[in-house]
């Protein structure tokens with residue numbers, strides 16, 4: 001492959017031009033393995049940014065796309081509809097909480113977040129809440145890279161410093177400080193309560209990642225926070241949006257992370273694993289109060305809305321997940337990750353190790369030279385992409401015991417050499 005051309009002409013995520021390091025050339029992928037041009041195989045501990053939960057080159061997902069392709073690849077969704085969209089929407093309404101009855105299909109997670117924010121805003125304006133113009137969210141959150149999404153990302157680690165002049169001024173509160181397994185106490189909710197009581201008249205919605213804050217810092221927090229947040233949002237007439245783009249479809253041990261708290265958001269955003277990592281698609285679900293409260297047309301409509309190939313593979317990916325005893329499988333991964341990563345806690349430089357569902361995180365005291373670490377991992381046949389002071393894995397759910405052992409041992413070995 002012309003890696004030289006790649007580095008000079010093609011942007012990769014969060015990278016400069018020309019590139020400061022070469023991207024690895026991948027020629028194929030199968031199961032949990034990526035195959036590089038030089039023939040080396042890597043276990044993908046990232047599931048391609050948390051999306052490829054069933055592994056690569058899955059016969060059932062391949063067949064779903066191929067069969068849809070022979071019918072039609074795409075048609076516009078304005079004024080037209082099709083079975084893949086209807087069938088997927090029915091499935092999503094079925095598997096999510098009962099009040100969520102209306103679905104908007106968007107192109108990516110970030111766009112799904114834009115849609116959720118616009119939905120909440122248009123609802124408020126049409127209900128006559130003209131003073132509402134801000135969102136409330138946590139520090140250390142991540143909701144995507146487009147403008148609306150970026151404006152509710154962590155103001156320090158997000159891109160606020162670069163785009164400050166263009167971003168709306170939303171309200172940030174401390175991320176929940178009570179860990180998932182810690183003892184809950186009501187003082188953890190005080191800051192949210194104070195802000196809602198003081199500012200509710202200008203707040204459209206609270207938007208958060210439920211239970212797991214992903215790309216902003218891999219924090220696992222107590223579900224009671226969400227229970228209390230739901231009560232407060234109802235009391236102060238503020239909508240509640242859950243961004244489950246990272247957590248949806250079993251990753252945290254529940255099908256959706258909000259189920260840990262047994263609360264239902266007004267708007268739910270799904271993405272990433274929705275298509276099993278095959279294609280880009282997101283879905284925004286909402287209740288009848290919001291959907292029917294927007295009396296006028298809802299003003300959003302992407303060119304590739306509800307792409308039939310993406311909808312068909314998403315439907316197949318969901319059915320595959322639900323048919324496979326996924327909950328027992330995630331427990332298996334959680335137990336193995338907990339057992340095998342525990343040893344990392346004793347390594348020099350490691351601050352903490354935490355596991356929830358099929359997520360394993362090792363937090364260091366300081367950010368090491370990750371590119372050395374990554375080279376070392378690749379040499380040993382493992383693909384991970386650490387950030388800040390965090391080395392983590394979110395493996396495909398199909399990873400077997402031996403493969404996961406190899407992954408965790410390689411992590412241990414690599415960190416022990418720092």
Ligand SMILES: *Cc1c(COP(=O)(O)O)cnc(C)c1O
Nearest residue numbers: 108109110142143144214245246
């Ligand atoms: C990845 C992610 C997004 C953005 O999704 P894209 O498909 O990359 O636009 C938004 N929110 C959360 C929680 C995510 O993990």
